[in-house]
Each structure stands twice: as C-alpha cells, then as structure tokens.
Amino acid sequence: MKVLVAMSGGVDSSVAAAMALDAGHEVSGVTMKLWGGESDSGCCSVADVEDARRVAQQLGIDFHVFNFGDDFAEHVVAPYVAAWAGGSTPNPCVECNRHLKFDRLLRRADALGFDAVATGHHARIARQPDGHLRLARSVDRAKDQSYVLYMLDQVALSRILLPIGDLTKAEVRNRAAELGLRIAAKPDSQDVCFITSTGGRRAFLSERVELKQGTLRSSSGEALGSIDGLQLVTVGQRKGLGLSGNREPMYAVDVDVTGGFVTVGPASELTCREVILDQVTWAHRPFEGDVIAQTSAHGSVRRGVVEVIGPGRAPPDPSSRPRAGGLAGAGVVRLRWLEPETRVATGQSIALYCGDTVLGGGVVT
Amino acid sequence: MLPYLSVEYGNPSGAHRRARAARKAIDDAREVVAMALGAAPSDIVFTSGGTESDNLAVLGVHDRLGGTLVCSAIEHHAVLEPVLSRSGQIVPVHPSGVVDLGALESILDAGSVTGSAQHGVSAVSVMLVNNETGLVQPVDEVASIVHRLAPGALVHTDAVQAAPSLDVSAQAADADLVSISAHKFGGPKGVGALVVRPAAATALAARAVGGGQERERRGGTHNVAGIVAMAEALRITVERRDAANRQVGKLRDRLEAGLVAAVAGTILTCAGGRGTPAMCGTDRAGPRRSAGHCHVCFEGVESEALLYLLEEHGVYASAGSSCASGAMEPSHVLTAMGVPRSLAFGSVRFSLGYSSTESDVVRALEVVAPAVEQLRAAASP
Numbered sequence: 001m002k003v004l005v006a007m008s009g010g011v012d013s014s015v016a017a018a019m020a021l022d023a024g025h026e027v028s029g030v031t032m033k034l035w036g037g038e039s040d041s042g043c044c045s046v047a048d049v050e051d052a053r054r055v056a057q058q059l060g061i062d063f064h065v066f067n068f069g070d071d072f073a074e075h076v077v078a079p080y081v082a083a084w085a086g087g088s089t090p091n092p093c094v095e096c097n098r099h100l101k102f103d104r105l106l107r108r109a110d111a112l113g114f115d116a117v118a119t120g121h122h123a124r125i126a127r128q129p130d131g132h133l134r135l136a137r138s139v140d141r142a143k144d145q146s147y148v149l150y151m152l153d154q155v156a157l158s159r160i161l162l163p164i165g166d167l168t169k170a171e172v173r174n175r176a177a178e179l180g181l182r183i184a185a186k187p188d189s190q191d192v193c194f195i196t197s198t199g200g201r202r203a204f205l206s207e208r209v210e211l212k213q214g215t216l217r218s219s220s221g222e223a224l225g226s227i228d229g230l231q232l233v234t235v236g237q238r239k240g241l242g243l244s245g246n247r248e249p250m251y252a253v254d255v256d257v258t259g260g261f262v263t264v265g266p267a268s269e270l271t272c273r274e275v276i277l278d279q280v281t282w283a284h285r286p287f288e289g290d291v292i293a294q295t296s297a298h299g300s301v302r303r304g305v306v307e308v309i310g311p312g313r314a315p316p317d318p319s320s321r322p323r324a325g326g327l328a329g330a331g332v333v334r335l336r337w338l339e340p341e342t343r344v345a346t347g348q349s350i351a352l353y354c355g356d357t358v359l360g361g362g363v364v365t
Numbered sequence: 366m367l368p369y370l371s372v373e374y375g376n377p378s379g380a381h382r383r384a385r386a387a388r389k390a391i392d393d394a395r396e397v398v399a400m401a402l403g404a405a406p407s408d409i410v411f412t413s414g415g416t417e418s419d420n421l422a423v424l425g426v427h428d429r430l431g432g433t434l435v436c437s438a439i440e441h442h443a444v445l446e447p448v449l450s451r452s453g454q455i456v457p458v459h460p461s462g463v464v465d466l467g468a469l470e471s472i473l474d475a476g477s478v479t480g481s482a483q484h485g486v487s488a489v490s491v492m493l494v495n496n497e498t499g500l501v502q503p504v505d506e507v508a509s510i511v512h513r514l515a516p517g518a519l520v521h522t523d524a525v526q527a528a529p530s531l532d533v534s535a536q537a538a539d540a541d542l543v544s545i546s547a548h549k550f551g552g553p554k555g556v557g558a559l560v561v562r563p564a565a566a567t568a569l570a571a572r573a574v575g576g577g578q579e580r581e582r583r584g585g586t587h588n589v590a591g592i593v594a595m596a597e598a599l600r601i602t603v604e605r606r607d608a609a610n611r612q613v614g615k616l617r618d619r620l621e622a623g624l625v626a627a628v629a630g631t632i633l634t635c636a637g638g639r640g641t642p643a644m645c646g647t648d649r650a651g652p653r654r655s656a657g658h659c660h661v662c663f664e665g666v667e668s669e670a671l672l673y674l675l676e677e678h679g680v681y682a683s684a685g686s687s688c689a690s691g692a693m694e695p696s697h698v699l700t701a702m703g704v705p706r707s708l709a710f711g712s713v714r715f716s717l718g719y720s721s722t723e724s725d726v727v728r729a730l731e732v733v734a735p736a737v738e739q740l741r742a743a744a745s746p
Binding site (some may be wrong): 064065066067107108110111112113 | 394670671674693694739740743744
C-alpha cells in the first residue's frame with residue numbers, strides 16, 4: 001500500500017513510520033504545520049519538524065510538510081478560544097484529530113493517491129469477523145490513546161493504520177534506539193501545542209478574550225470572594241480560587257460567564273448523576289446500554305448507561321466529510337452514572353467503551 | 366574553481382607566493398564581475414550571497430546614517446526583514462505587480478517635509494526583478510524620484526533575480542548599491558556580491574568586521590573557489606544572455622499558453638490575480654517580465670498538493686515561499702498585489718533557464734493538466 005505517515009518528530013510516530021516500512025508499504029512522511037505563533041511544546045515547533053525530517057532521512061523515506069495553518073486556526077484555535085470565553089473547557093487535541101489529522105490530512109492523502117494514513121497513536125484497529133473495524137485500546141494500557149480517537153468512524157478507520165498499537169511504550173523506545181533514531185529518548189509531548197509553558201493558558205487567552213472579574217458564590221448564593229479571569233476557571237478546580245483557608249476544600253462547581261460568577265462548593269456538590277453528550281459519533285453504530293466511560297486522555301474510567309436522546313445538531317463544519325455516526329440519528333446521548341461521579345466540565349470529551357473496544361464518544365454540554 | 370579547492374589553497378590575505386596566486390584569482394574575478402555589472406573593480410564587495418548583500422546594503426547604510434529605510438512590499442525577505450526591523454516604510458505595489466511610484470513620492474515628500482536630516486529617508490530599496498512573478502521593476506524611475514525628492518538618500522536594488530536575464534549594468538546603472546547572488550546564474554551556492562558605488566562608499570558600515578578584507582566593507586577570509594566560479598558563470602551568462610532570453614522566453618510563452626489552453630481556471634499572476642498574457646507582458650505589452658518566469662494560479666487547487674503530484678512525475682516547481690519548517694506560506698508578494706488568499710494558495714511558479722528544452726515544456730504540460738484534474742476531482746463532493 002501507499003502509506004502517508006503523520007510524523008510529529010516524536011518517538012511514537014517515528015517508529016510507526018519504521019514499522020509501516022517494515023510491513024512492506026510504500027511510505028512517505030508528512031508533518032503538518034499547524035501553528036505559526038509561539039510554541040515551546042507539543043508538536044508544532046520548527047525543532048520538531050527538523051526531528052521528523054531527520055528521522056525520515058534516516059529511514060530513507062520521502063518527507064513533506066503540509067501547511068494546514070488556516071484550518072487549524074479555524075477548527076481548533078478559534079473554537080478553543082470561544083469555548084473558554086463561554087465558560088467551557090475545550091479539548092483542542094480531540095478537535096485537532098477530528099478536523100485536521102483524520103479529516104484534512106485524510107482528504108489530502110486521498111487526493112494524492114495514498115491508500116492509508118498511519119499515525120503513532122497507541123491504539124489498535126482490528127477487522128472483526130462480520131467485516132467491521134474495531135478500534136481498541138493499546139496493549140500498553142498506561143499509554144493508551146484510544147480516547148483521543150473516539151471520533152473515528154468506519155470510513156476513517158478503513159483508511160488508517162496504527163502500526164505501534166501492539167507495542168508497549170518501552171518497546172517503542174527500544175525499537176527507536178535499535179534503529180539509531182535520534183529521537184529515541186525524546187520526552188513525550190504533554191501540553192497543548194499552541195500554549196507556551198511560560199505564558200500558559202492565561203497569557204494566550206488574555207490576548208484574545210477580555211478576561212472578566214467574577215464573584216465566587218456558594219450554591220445558596222452567598223458571596224465567598226472574587227476571582228480575576230473568570231473564564232479561566234474550570235469545573236473541579238480547587239487551586240487559585242483563593243479559598244484555601246476554608247475548613248473544607250472548596251471546588252469550582254459551575255462557571256457562569258454571562259452571570260459573572262463561579263459557583264463553588266465542597267466535594268459533595270461536585271458530583272452528579274448524569275451527563276449529556278452532544279456531537280456524538282460512533283465507531284461502528286449507535287449504542288445503548290452499559291458502557292465504560294473515560295473522561296480525559298489518561299483519566300480513570302467510570303461505569304454508566306447510555307441512552308440516545310436526540311439526533312443532535314448538524315456537524316459544526318458542513319464542508320467536512322460527513323461521519324457515519326453523526327448521520328445515524330444519534331447525535332445526543334444521556335450518560336447516567338452507576339454511582340454519583342465528579343462533574344466533567346462542559347466542552348470536555350467523553351469516550352465510551354465496551355471492554356477495550358471504543359464505541360464512540362461526544363462532547364459534554 | 367576546482368584548483369582553488371586543491372592545489373591553489375592559498376589564502377588571498379596572506380603574503381607568500383601561494384597567497385598571491387589566490388589574490389590574483391580574486392582580483393581577476395573582481396574585474397570580470399565589475400565589468401558585467403557596470404561598476405569599477407573597487408566597487409565590488411564579495412559576500413556569501415544575496416541575503417548578505419541585501420543585509421549589508423540596507424543595514425550597513427542604516428548603521429552609518431540612521432534615518433528611515435524604505436522598500437517595496439514585494440522585496441525578498443532579505444530586504445524586507447531588515448527594513449521592518451528598523452521600523453522602515455513599505456511602498457505598496459499596483460495590482461499589476463509593479464511598485465507604486467506615486468506612493469513612493471508621497472512617502473519621500475512626507476519625509477522631506479517632516480524629517481530632519483537624522484530622521485529623513487536614508488535608503489530606498491526596490492528590486493530589479495521580482496523573484497516570484499518575474500516582473501521587472503522601474504528601478505531607473507525609482508532612482509530619479511529618490512534623487513529628486515530625497516537627494517541624500519541612497520538607492521539599493523536587489524538584482525539577484527535579474528542577473529540571469531537582464532543587463533544589470535544598464536538597468537541598475539542609477540542604483541548606488543546592487544546585490545547579486547551566484548547560484549541564480551549557474552554559479553555555486555553561498556557566494557554573491559554587492560556593488561557599492563562611490564556615492565555609497567562612505568555611507569556604508571561593515572556588518573562583518575575583523576580582518577579588514579574587501580576594503581573594510583566585509584571582513585572574513587575569501588571564498589576563493591566560489592568567487593572564481595561566480596565570475597566565470599557571470600561572464601558566460603552575459604555572453605549568452607540575449608540568445609538565452611530569446612530561447613527561454615519562447616519556451617515560457619509556449620508553456621504559459623499551453624497551461625491556459627489545457628487547464629481551465631489558469632490565471633497568470635499579475636493584475637491582482639486577473640492576469641491575461643497581455644497584462645503580464647507575454648505579448649511584450651504591459652509590465653516587462655524576465656524570460657524564465659511562469660507564475661500562475663490554478664483556481665480550486667492547493668499548490669502544496671499539486672507540487673507533490675508534479676514532483677512524482679519529475680516536474681519540479683515551487684510555490685509561495687517556504688518558512689523555517691519547510692511549510693509553504695501564501696506569498697507576501699501575491700498578498701501585496703491583492704491576489705485573494707484562496708487563489709494565492711493555488712499559485713505555482715515554473716522556472717525556466719538556459720538548459721530548459723522544448724521537451725521539458727511538453728512534459729510539463731502533459732503532467733500538469735491531469736494533476737490539476739485529479740485534485741479538483743478529489744475536492745468535489
């Protein structure tokens with residue numbers, strides 16, 4: 001097959017390229033240039049592109065850089081800013097996968113005659129006896145990244161290769177070292193690629209959003225203090241609220257930007273019985289019943305029951321490829337927890353599993 | 366050039382016999398380059414290429430004279446960035462892609478009214494041929510406007526792209542500072558020159574100081590082999606220029622006409638993205654263009670994807686400018702000409718030179734049309 005490998009300059013995608021080559025594919029590497037602004041982490045810097053290019057040279061494969069900066073600004077950065085401005089807590093890495101890696105890049109690869117796009121995600125795709133493709137967790141449970149892939153449907157899965165899903169992270173690093181790749185010991189990227197570690201989220205958002213002063217209230221409406229940068233508060237946050245003197249730890253329970261306040265309360269008020277997910281997509285077909293839910297990239301899992309309650313709204317970008325799940329009339333689901341669970345901020349993604357199999361997922365409303 | 370990488374390894378700044386041999390090679394090269402560029406040998410400063418020449422001209426003047434730097438919006442980044450770094454002023458261009466002389470006059474007028482000698486305009490830089498569009502800029506008119514409205518200011522022209530096809534000695538005769546780069550006319554990469562005419566001689570501060578080479582205008586050991594090779598390449602270029610222009614221009618016109626005929630939605634890049642052959646000078650009307658440039662926009666196609674497909678079929682073209690990561694950015698030149706961003710993303714430059722042949726053009730035409738079709742088919746739902 002003719003395979004285009006998305007190379008970030010990190011160890012995972014580098015080894016993914018090497019393995020695609022070993023599997024006998026005709027391999028080219030590509031780095032997406034997504035962010036033109038300041039960056040000192042993640043996968044956007046010139047240094048990372050240089051790492052990716054050098055790895056491609058060492059592997060003897062063709063290497064390209066595609067500039068998807070406009071798409072990234074439109075589909076990832078602008079919604080990120082809008083979400084924080086409205087009191088939500090977005091997950092830009094999920095949106096980048098949804099709109100850039102597994103839409104824009106897939107379409108570009110299609111147009112250029114590639115049979116598949118390979119990435120260095122720790123997850124597995126396997127064809128089932130009935131012919132459909134199953135997206136499953138990596139064999140390395142601690143490094144599993146299936147959560148950020150929950151938006152992949154059958155059409156996308158049929159065009160994607162995940163060459164390192166059967167390896168542990170340690171095995172990936174060993175493989176990189178064996179190949180003499182210079183990135184073998186490079187640390188994993190952790191942060192949002194367009195947020196600098198020096199300025200952080202506050203510096204980034206303060207240039208794009210008018211940060212407001214807000215009040216901190218108890219659930220009964222009692223004023224407990226004030227906060228600078230209301231929009232920067234996220235549900236579940238404890239530090240930075242200026243309430244550390246309290247007998248009982250206090251958490252942000254809800255952020256109301258229009259009303260200008262943050263509701264705070266003890267841990268008991270941070271729990272909820274259910275959550276509504278919008279923009280839901282399904283890996284295979286809509287599902288109702290018992291699920292395991294994962295609420296963050298490397299978070300713990302919870303048990304719940306899913307019920308489809310609506311068709312959901314139209315995909316946010318009508319020009320992007322329609323997704324099977326999104327059109328199947330199951331765009332909004334209610335997820336009832338078996339036990340009361342800590343709230344998840346609106347804007348966060350929840351991925352739904354049956355065992356190790358990804359069923360789909362959506363965004364908390 | 367090869368002897369100067371092996372047996373003739375002397376350093377021209379030395380005093381012994383081997384050094385003197387290298388010195389002679391440099392002096393010979395200097396005469397050849399000076400002759401080709403219409404300058405005196407003492408006006409030639411050898412550099413590491415176009416960027417260094419441009420930087421030395423623009424920043425060298427600013428370091429010595431201060432004042433305001435002015436350049437056109439379509440300059441190479443090697444001029445644009447230094448000018449912007451010194452808070453200089455940018456002259457817009459017409460949609461045709463040619464510098465707006467009226468706007469230049471306004472800037473110089475304002476400078477002479479409000480500015481003291483210290484804050485007045487110290488240098489104006491306008492390139493002779495734009496590296497993307499190939500459009501020839503009216504450097505002689507720029508010089509006469511500058512000399513009229515800002516008599517103390519120096520005129521620099523980046524002739525890097527002009528050297529292969531234009532008679533720089535005539536076209537840049539009125540410029541005080543002229544940059545060239547060897548690799549544009551068949552010489553090696555990493556060597557170039559700056560002409561510093563007497564009017565500019567005392568107005569230029571060196572950027573690289575130390576050994577005092579190049580009459581203290583550019584310190585550093587000479588790239589002897591590179592300089593020798595550049596001089597020879599320039600000599601041959603000048604000798605064959607007229608014949609090459611006729612041949613290359615004919616091939617370019619053929620390629621351009623072929624693209625317009627074979628690929629719907631092909632737009633020649635001039636006139637703000639509404640270009641026709643007449644507007645772009647193919648018919649020897651409109652702005653003049655250098656012979657080897659064919660710059661087009663394909664509607665509804667991303668050049669990044671198109672270049673990939675062309676390369677697969679052995680056609681190497683370019684688009685926009687590459688940033689540090691190697692990603693393609695929409696070119697500032699097209700933006701300055703008012704070409705819409707979506708169209709600018711579909712821009713491609715085909716470069717032709719003395720070694721291009723008729724079969725190259727035929728091959729390119731065979732490859733481009735199906736590639737554009739493939740991408741348009743993929744983009745439509």
